[in-house]
Amino acid sequence: MLLAIENVLSNQELANVRGLYAKARFGDGRVTAGELAAKAKNNLQLAANAAETQVLTGIVHDALHCNPLFVSAALPKVVCPPLFNRYVPGMDFGTHVDNAIRISAVTLRADVSGTLFLSEPEEYSGGELLIEDTYGVQTIKLSAGSLVLYPSSSLHRVEPITDGHRDVAVFWVQSMVRDIAQRSLLFQLDASIQGLRARSPESPEIVSLVSTYHNLLRMWADI
Numbered sequence: 001m002l003l004a005i006e007n008v009l010s011n012q013e014l015a016n017v018r019g020l021y022a023k024a025r026f027g028d029g030r031v032t033a034g035e036l037a038a039k040a041k042n043n044l045q046l047a048a049n050a051a052e053t054q055v056l057t058g059i060v061h062d063a064l065h066c067n068p069l070f071v072s073a074a075l076p077k078v079v080c081p082p083l084f085n086r087y088v089p090g091m092d093f094g095t096h097v098d099n100a101i102r103i104s105a106v107t108l109r110a111d112v113s114g115t116l117f118l119s120e121p122e123e124y125s126g127g128e129l130l131i132e133d134t135y136g137v138q139t140i141k142l143s144a145g146s147l148v149l150y151p152s153s154s155l156h157r158v159e160p161i162t163d164g165h166r167d168v169a170v171f172w173v174q175s176m177v178r179d180i181a182q183r184s185l186l187f188q189l190d191a192s193i194q195g196l197r198a199r200s201p202e203s204p205e206i207v208s209l210v211s212t213y214h215n216l217l218r219m220w221a222d223i
């Protein structure tokens, strides 16, 4: 399941993040890449111990956990501290699949990968995120403050940047529901319940659908 979520960061949060990016000093992105990804990865990254990293991590984590669509789609058990990346002209990230296990301040199994866009699409050329999913290759370039989520098992790449710079925060989620098909069903069911609630709040079926949602979650979730 590939899902774009708009306006995950408010204008104020985005301005704060961009202010911190403007002050930050970036190093080589390969320091956190696994053996295979290191060959493909060609970008800049904020060090985990840089002064700005902790503040940025707090802003992104808070925004994610407050976003009902993110919570419903990812059913997060653990979200790793994001990597704060910048791509300048000539940089790219070749085709790869993300490591199954991410080891950082927290160790997790990567079920869901996320890119939170911090630059506007018109601020750089190239730099599309290409993700192979069941329906073919999807090309993603979202507005600043928006997010794409995709299964960590997907092959993906970032096309070379030819002008400007592409700032993103990338992160991985270990989901309470490991199985992607089960997670997708729960997401669809939750979306239907929210739609029904909005259109017809008095529907007696809501109680039974919510019960079904929770009973499926009880059956499938590991916490």
Ligand SMILES: O=C(O)CCC(=O)C(=O)O
Binding pocket: 085, 093, 098, 115, 129, 156, 157, 158, 168, 170
């Ligand atoms: O920059 C992106 O959108 C994705 C980067 C990526 O694939 C990675 O860091 O593993």
Ligand SMILES: [Fe+2]
Binding pocket: 096, 097, 098, 156
């Ligand atoms: Fe990746």
